[in-house]
Amino acid sequence: MKKAVRALVFDWGDTVMRDYGQAGVMADWPQVALIAGAKEALSALGAKYRCVIATSADYSDVHAMRRALRRVDVEKYFDDFFASAGLGYKKPDPRFFEAVAQALGVETSACVMIGNSYEKDIVGAKKAGMTTILLDEKNACKNAPDADFVIGNMYDLIKILGNNEE
Numbered sequence: 654m655k656k657a658v659r660a661l662v663f664d665w666g667d668t669v670m671r672d673y674g675q676a677g678v679m680a681d682w683p684q685v686a687l688i689a690g691a692k693e694a695l696s697a698l699g700a701k702y703r704c705v706i707a708t709s710a711d712y713s714d715v716h717a718m719r720r721a722l723r724r725v726d727v728e729k730y731f732d733d734f735f736a737s738a739g740l741g742y743k744k745p746d747p748r749f750f751e752a753v754a755q756a757l758g759v760e761t762s763a764c765v766m767i768g769n770s771y772e773k774d775i776v777g778a779k780k781a782g783m784t785t786i787l788l789d790e791k792n793a794c795k796n797a798p799d800a801d802f803v804i805g806n807m808y809d810l811i812k813i814l815g816n817n818e819e
Contacts, residue, residue: 658702658784659759661814662750663731664768665708668788669695670721678712680720687725688788690807695730697811707735707753707766709744709773733757744770745777754781767810775799786810
């Protein structure tokens with residue numbers, strides 16, 4: 654990747670933390686877990702980029718999201734937290750991604766969206782002008798034209814972004 658990246662925008666459920674599909678607020682679930690390689694990727698990339706989470710989760714607001722991230726000791730890697738309720742838009746609406754970039758004070762072209770849902774995370778982000786990285790752990794997405802990169806695990810994120818020169 655050759656362009657200057659200022660912010661990494663992470664989806665939350667099944668991108669940073671495992672979504673077990675339970676009802677209610679994730680922070681209150683009996684079990685929470687990180688996606689394999691997420692902590693390592695955040696640790697490696699957090700000093701170089703502004704890392705944020707942007708979610709359309711129905712049950713959790715920013716406060717609840719932060720509580721869940723604290724349970725797996727990764728809240729410290731994030732500079733900002735965005736939920737659809739506070740932005741006024743939900744994924745995949747491109748205005749969701751534009752609102753995140755605006756809140757960060759950067760152009761959408763300076764953001765990389767990392768998410769596990771092609772339709773929700775990638776399509777709208779690409780329409781908004783972001784670089785996109787699809788996390789496809791199960792190699793299930795055979796056609797992803799709006800994804801600039803498709804990775805099978807979070808360790809691959811370090812390979813793509815770790816050597817990016819600004």
